[in-house]
Amino acid sequence: MIRVVVLYLLVFNTGTGDLLYQERKQMPMPSETGNPIEDCRIFGINKAYELTAKYQLTYPHASTNVDCQWEDEVK
DSSP: OOEEEEEEEEEEETTTTEEEEEEEEEOOSSOSSSOHHHHHHHHHHHHHHHHHHHHHTTOTTEEEEEEEEEEEOOO
16 A cells, blocks of 8 residues: 555634635655655645635635645555
8 A cells, every 4th residue: 555645725714614725635756855744744834825815815814724644545
């Protein structure tokens, strides 16, 4: 079984608790630095800043959660 790193991005309106956006993305392997979780985290944080800025135009209390984890690859 092959293990891969998966990025989860969730944008919430923290004022109401509503989920505004979700994304699940398998990160490329091998990683650029040799640390796939750290590469995922850096990519996810950069993407989270973009998503938060986009959603805060409509939802001032928007916030993005980033999670990177190892999972079994599903084909």
